[in-house]
Amino acid sequence: MSDFSSFLHNHRVILAPMAGVSDQVMRTLCIEHGAQLTYTEMISAQGLAYGSQKTRSLLDRSPLEDVVAVQLFGHKPDVMAREAARVEDLMGDHLACIDINMGCPAHKVVKKGDGASLMLRPDEAHSVVQSVVHAVDVPVTVKFRRGYASGEETAPCFAHVIEDAGASAVTVHGRYAGQLYHGKADWGVIGRVVKSVTIPVIGNGDIVDGKSGRQMMDTTGCTALMIARASEGNPWVFDSICAALEGRDEPMPPTPLERLECARRHAHMQAAYDPYSIVRMRKQAAWYCKGLPGASVARAAFNHCSTVDDYDAVFDELECYNVDYTMSQDEVLCCAQRCEDIKKEGVRHE
Ligand SMILES: Cc1cc2nc3c(=O)[nH]c(=O)nc-3n(C[C@H](O)[C@H](O)[C@H](O)COP(=O)(O)O)c2cc1C
Known part of the structure; x- marks a missing residue:
């Protein structure tokens, strides 16, 4: 070989x-x-x-x-x-x-x-x-x-x-x-x-x-x-x-909030890599949100996003549409905290 x-x-x-x-x-x-x-x-x-x-x-x-x-x-x-x-x-x-x-x-x-x-x-x-x-x-x-x-x-x-x-x-x-x-x-x-x-x-x-x-x-x-x-x-x-x-059970699919959190992180990473590349995020954001409640309104909004703050505002809105009532209060708070951290501190880019 x-x-x-x-x-x-x-x-x-x-x-x-x-x-x-x-x-x-x-x-x-x-x-x-x-x-x-x-x-x-x-x-x-x-x-x-x-x-x-x-x-x-x-x-x-x-x-x-x-x-x-x-x-x-x-x-x-x-x-x-x-x-x-x-x-x-x-x-x-x-x-x-x-x-x-x-x-x-x-x-x-x-x-x-x-x-x-x-x-x-x-x-x-x-x-x-x-x-x-x-x-x-x-x-x-x-x-x-x-x-x-x-x-x-x-x-x-x-x-x-x-x-x-x-x-x-x-x-x-x-x-x-x-x-x-x-x-x-x-x-x-x-x-x-x-x-x-x-x-x-x-x-x-x-x-x-x-x-x-x-x-x-x-x-x-x-x-x-x-x-x-x-x-x-x-x-x-x-x-x-x-x-x-590997013959393992397939993991559970991500929840709507996990998808939104990842999309948000993606947007912040994109901005940290190259602020001019942030428009690329429009189609990526739409893919992350496909099928979620509120996705069609969000898709139209993404087409006007040109800064990471613009994306954050749409993700904030989408999170309200996608509250997961099966999550415990602690899980909801943790998720909200992670999103706030991404917004405040951005993501590190090496
Ligand atoms: C948006 C897009 C861009 C692509 N760009 C390339 C490319 O740069 N080079 C390449 O070899 N194939 C490219 N492809 C083809 C994919 O690599 C792949 O061969 C094709 O999508 C089939 O795989 P899939 O059914 O998993 O999508 C592209 C496909 C898409 C959808």
Whole structure:
């Protein structure tokens, strides 16, 4: 078993890269709740080459990330190799692997020949991977989809090409690029990729809780699980998946007040990390509150929030809607005190 294979066996529950969502603040919360490996949002190799500070800040590590996987996108072997080497220098021992995005279906990415469009050009994909593998010492992995055009499953052959180029693992999202995020992810393709390569396969697509995580692992034989949308406003999903994989009972879901407390903390962490990034919290806040009494009014209010105080005011309001009459008076007081502490002292950001 390769070193990276054993690393993945010990880091089976993974937070997916999500552009515009999985920044270092969200990653911190997911790690606190059991995510064993995290990925940066996808980072343009060309953007790094231009020296863009905004692109560069996507490499910021969470204080809880001993190691992090950095995901790059691009299609020029020389640029990808040079920027991967630069990332390796910058991140030092904190880099788990370089992951190459060959699954993004977004028009602005595909039209430049990046992301999922590389699945249509396996020779070029091979050159990109081979160049990056030669340029860095850390493992190189690739994330891709079932295929490009709907109905044309190319992932098992494509995985073979990627392995031949020297990749240490692949992640397969069981949808075609043409499907974007519609329809159900096909887990059968993950099993077929597992059979077509000798490197570890990370399964991705529609894992929503411990039960589905366990099922994905049992039915496909994948080595590790990658979770994206189910973690939005729900870092607790990692606790559930870890419990299911370890054969423990899944923990109780968080109460409405626990969800609101975590959302409040998230907002304060976001402000402490970078006050300008606080608008990102709008969608995060809406996810935390989904389904709670008062959520639709709050969602509209979040869209006008631009300071952490604005968010606190909406959370205060939501707490009144979500008083939990099963809680003892002491529990209510403790919860209120924790929220006051977050408001007064903020959160520490290292
Ligand atoms: C908002 C959003 C942003 C995403 N950004 C990326 C990205 O930067 N890189 C990538 O490889 N996949 C990205 N994805 C795809 C996810 O990593 C994942 O493959 C997909 O959502 C399927 O997993 P899920 O069913 O657990 O959500 C993104 C998905 C979403 C919803």
